[in-house]
Amino acid sequence: MKLGQAEIKLEKRATLNNWQAAGISIVAIIVALTLFGTIFILAGINPLAAYREIFSYAFFNPFGLPLTISRFIFLLLSTYAFIIPYRAGLWNIGMTGQLYAGSLAAYAVLFGFGVNDFNSTYPSAFIILPLMLVAAAVGGAGLGAIAGFLKGKYNINEIVVTVMLNFMTFWLVSFMIKEGGLFMNPGGRGESFELPSSLRAPLILDIPITIFIALAIGLLLYYMFSKTRIGYEIRAYGKNPAAAAYAGISKFRIPLLVFIMGGALAGLAGYHYFAAVPGVYKIARNYGFFGDLAYYGIICGLISRGNPLASIPVALLFGGLSIGGRFVQGKLGLSFGIDYALLGVLMITLVAFQFFYRYKIVFGNSMKEKIDAGALH
């Protein structure tokens, strides 16, 4: 493309360092939010005003902030569930199903101790809470393991399998909590029994302690990918499976392992949402709305390019945006689903921006540079 004297050209990037990647990601988010502004304009709302409302509610409002942080924890765990397989070049679209499996497993612990029955006595939270966490992780990991096993052993497309498992667990949850299911609320409202207050995850300043779990996992993952042998094996498998096999890295073990790890974290996200977020403490009848929010994990994972530390600010931002979005939806009388619309717009913008991770825009007379470089050679 020529503009006067100057020439604008696309050039393939030889390298992309973390800061450049971060820069592109930030530009992508800004572009997405600008695009998203048209939705407000179409609804007759000044987008700047809308964004001011969103951010002030999400990050500076005493009611909004705890919601944002709870959402952030959920998104962060979902993101990690996506990232671990992603670093191995595999797509975990099954966070939704894995988080359902995790929450069902956590509730199974409660059910096992008879918590659903008002008259029963059960052990203290010190025993039950850790068990619930472990069960949630195991439940999610178990579902993830199916996809990982099928991929590793039979090379079956993991996207299709995880999506199928999502729908299966979706109906499994219904089966468990509705129409006479085992976990059904005695009141029969098509939702699960409620957590007694003694068994709810402890809060610190209105924030569930799951935040420490999520952040600690982030640090661990960062260490794992950059320093450890297993992290190396996962990365090698992800960048070039044939070369990884050549180096002796197991084609079976890596997919299985990453899906087990990813599934476990999604399971924890499920525990968090249905047993730790203030105001929920049950598997609600419209659990599908919560489950589908896990898809934000795909976007966070892609924007942070699989970097567990970079995911933290991204998940916080998106947590805030989705909470604030839902708030302005009510306040400004928009129709339902503004946070889902945001999800869609962010995702598609991000996809377009994948291009810029590989190419850069160059200004100036490139022909001359070529000849100069050639003369040096």
Add this chain to the structure above:
Amino acid sequence: MLELYIRSLDASTIFLIASLGELFGQRSGVLNVGIEGVMLFGATLGFITAQSTGSYLLGFLVGITIGGLLGFLHGLFSITLGVDQVVSGMGIWILGFGLTTYIGSPFTGPLGLDRIPTIFGLSPFFYVGITLVVLIWFVLSRTSLGLRIRSVGENPSVAEVSGISVAKTRYLCVIGGGMLMGFAGAIYSLDYNPVWSYNFLMGWGFIALALVFFSMWNPFILLAGSILFGTLWQLSLNPQLLLPGVLSRYVWRMVPFGITIVALLLMSTKWFRTRWGAAKPEALGQPYLKE
């Protein structure tokens, strides 16, 4: 019982047309995992259009058009910009899921139009679907265009040195394929189940995607697979017709998805895998960028 057969064929038609769209694109080497998103868009915008204008024709036209546009978008990303086809498809799916939730929710509820009349008791789209199978088979296997499409899907660099534009051919296929997916979505929301609700497709698109893998890229096998899954799907919705009182209806809803996984497992056995490997477009999923 007859009612069940008819509904099954209606469901099959949707699977068939959507997966024919996917097959058409895949034969040129472009995988579109966003089929569910395209269908959601076709269904939602078709529904809104028909609801607001009272015209089925406009509804279908809008559904097909938006499908074509999304196909174009997928082409723009994966053909021109060289973005990974899976990433782009995921984007289309999540865009479809997210945006249609917002756009469609004011229209939640049933379509206020008379039902589309049937032909010999079957939805007219069933016949359209059968025609499309034959048409696509003919184009792919008997015409010069079809040879080009298949070559682009097998080995784009060969096509390029034979004087074929890989990009143009692939655009043609993803746009055409997208139109079929959008059409299938519109059939769902205007004919099969004319009610709008949150994320109503619940996996139709993904099953259609799996069907293409099962079909070994052959339109006739695809037809058989669609009928099988359409019937299965309809049964899972109405288990009481066949086995009244056995298991919860929620468990039945899990069955088609479970069978899909089992079918994938079968396909991975050695016998299938050698045949499958031979039928698979060699360049499927790989971006082609000219030097």
Add this chain to the structure above:
Amino acid sequence: MLLEEIARGDTVLEARGITKIFPGVIANDKIDFEIKAGEIHAILGENGAGKTTLMKILFGQYQPDGGEIYLGGRRVKFNSPLDAIDLGIGMVHQHRKLVSAHSVIENIVLGHPRAGKILNLKRAAQEIDELCEKYGFSLDLKAKIWQLSEGEKQVVEILKALYRGAAVLIMDEPTSALTPMETKKLLTSIETMSEHNLAIVPFITHKLPIVLRISDRVTVLRRGKVVACIDTEEATEKSLTRQLVGREIIFRIERDKVEPGKTIVQLEDLSALNDKGVQALNEISFSIREGEILGVAGVSGNGQRELVEVIAGLREATSGKVILDNRDITTTSCYERWQLGIGYIPADRIDVGSIGDFSLVDNTTMNYYFDDEYTDRGTLDYKRIRKLTNELMIDYGVAAPNSEVMAKNLSGGNLQKLILARVLSRKPRLIIADLPTQGLDIGASEFVRNKLNEAKQKKAGVLLISEDLDEILSLSDWVAPIYEGKIMSIIPGDEAKREEVGAMMAGISLKGVGK
């Protein structure tokens, strides 16, 4: 068509002052070239001499930054291969540009308007049969490409060009991947075609005897420039080498004499399938002792890939045994085999031997991540691995700014040096070198061969796979020609004769000396 009225001896194609610049390199620097109808004018040049660039410019795949092309005296401009094809230029690619799942006839008519909108394959078959008769080819038009031999695939490419009315035929490395028999047949076909007034331009890297045998004229390229254009009658192998490399090269590396030691590896009746599930290895047996190089000579696709993969542990054997140092390792994983001292240098450097998006340090790690000296309870000791990488880069002369650059930015030769360094630094007992010098220039090839000889002196055993008969004959203590998954014979290196081994590579069984 511009070229219909051209008579024998008229200039068909002329290129004047062709210049092409890539970032950092002038690939073609004012190249002049000319060919007459009925002439065979070879272009000779090493990798990196600008041969491929010139070829792509003549075929319209690249547009030159300077210079002109004339066809039949008229100036032409090719914006794409389509323009070049339309004007009568045909190309026979080294890496066959054919759709392997499609039939011969589908490949020939692909993209050609004469086949009709609705394919008229009957008429096309008639026309192709006529061409076959005229030029003396025979082919089953309904066969799928993947069922054909390399030679037959080449015929398909030639027919495809002729079907499009080519008057100039560009042939990239026409004899590579062909058996000696097929080569002979090809040379006859080329002569027939030139008798029918076709202008033929073979592009050749090393095979000087071929150039001397078939061409009428030869143009030699070096560093993007024409250094000579001579009638072949006046050229000798020696004079061409001097032009090609700029200095004289002694082709024969002396085979080192090392007293062989204990048996390292022994194969017993080993069989295996290829990716398509067809038997690719047929009861292979041989053994390699310390200080020996066993060279498997053969045309690609005769089971070499499956052989090395079975020994490296990347492919299952269907029957037979692999024994390493008296231990049966037939079912041992690839991972364990690295630790047992197998060092594998794969043929595919880019897709198997390295990870392009990893730094050189991380690429070195491929062979060290399991090494206790470089790990500490599951954590990699990157400091030591970095140090090792830097040392290896110096020892093996890997040219790169530093050890943190991505492997994809290395040239083929440098990448091969890095892989070699990484594998050999583990001091493997058995080195599997699969096409170790493929695509490298003469200097880098020499380096690789010397390193293999060095390893042999240090008592390693080497399994060398090569298509280059000269390489096999100059390095191997034992020569094992392979054909369709069978080792034809195992001949001591001193007694191996070129013609004999060449014949066995083509499946002609002669009585050899067993081992």
